[in-house]
Amino acid sequence: MLSLVAFLLVACEPPPPPIPGTIERNGEVVKVINGQNVTQGMIDAQLEQLPANVKDGLVARGQLDKVKDQVIIGELLYQEALKKKLHEDPKVKAGIGFAERNALATALIERTITERSTDDAIKKYYDDHAVAFARPQVKARHILIKDKAEATEILAAVKADPSKFSAIATEKSVDKGSAKEGGELGWFEKGRMVPEFADAAFAANKGDIVGLIETKFGFHIIEVEDKRESVPVDEVKDKIKEQLRNEVIEAYIEELKKAATMTDPVAAAGGATVTPPVEGAAPVAPAPDAPATETTPPPAH
Secondary structure, three states: OHHHHHHHHHHHOOOOOOOOOOOOOOOOEEEEEOOEEEEHHHHHHHHHOOOHHHHHHHHHOOOOHHHHHHHHHHHHHHHHHHHOOHHHOHHHHHHHHHHHHHHHHHHHHHHHHHHHOOHHHHHHHHHHOHHHHOOOEEEEEEEEEOOHHHHHHHHHHHHHOHHHHHHHHHHHOOOHHHHOOOOEEEEEOHHHOOHHHHHHHHHOOOOOEEEEEEEOOEEEEEEEEEEEOOOOHHHHHHHHHHHHHHHHHHHHHHHHHHHOOOOOOOOOOOOOOOOOOOOOOOOOOOOOOOOOOOOOOOOOO
16 A cells, blocks of 8 residues: 555656756767767757858858867766756756747747748838939949050940950950959949049940040940849848848737736735745645735735
């Protein structure tokens, strides 16, 4: 009979709390530390925690071994912390609790941002802020020559056969940065270029070849490839996503606040008090119509 009672008592005991910091150890084993496997899956999971720009930088520089080293060092420190039972220290437990809460809150926010930053939402933001994206731009290529006589000959050659503009720019232009791209400058706004160059480019029509345009750099021959009055939505998509990010977060938090029931505590002077439960003890059901975590003030006489 006693053995049956003992068995029932053991069976009714709550399971031990999970050890904090437990993660899956899957994939190829890269190191074994004190009998514990450090795996490629752990390294990949750590890599996914990094901001995209940091992760891309590590990949570009071939420095992924740094992440592996961090996981190995982290495993050593983690094992030592458990050995010293730091996870049972109240301050450490609070820190772990808040870290878990922050991880969950961050995951919720990121998922909400992804769900709400749709192509339609981006287009709506673009249309609503059309004035901000209404910036006249020109797409052009140029040939820069120091000698005026040589520049005059080249201008005549490209006007006679515009298809040669790119090849001549590559061979002759002293602006070596654009020369390797056939003189290509891409899209630019007026303020990005010296005044003489900008005035000529923006005054010309699409397809025009203009020159000679003299600036402090020399003599320019300009081919205007295209013109536009606004930056298209595809080119500012990432910028809009960043703007939407803040708006989505603020709107979502306001939604949660409106949907939640939040009240001030009703208690004696000094505010409500909360007594932490004894670890392992069964929870006590609250009295009818009384909050579980607040003390009920004495009746007035």
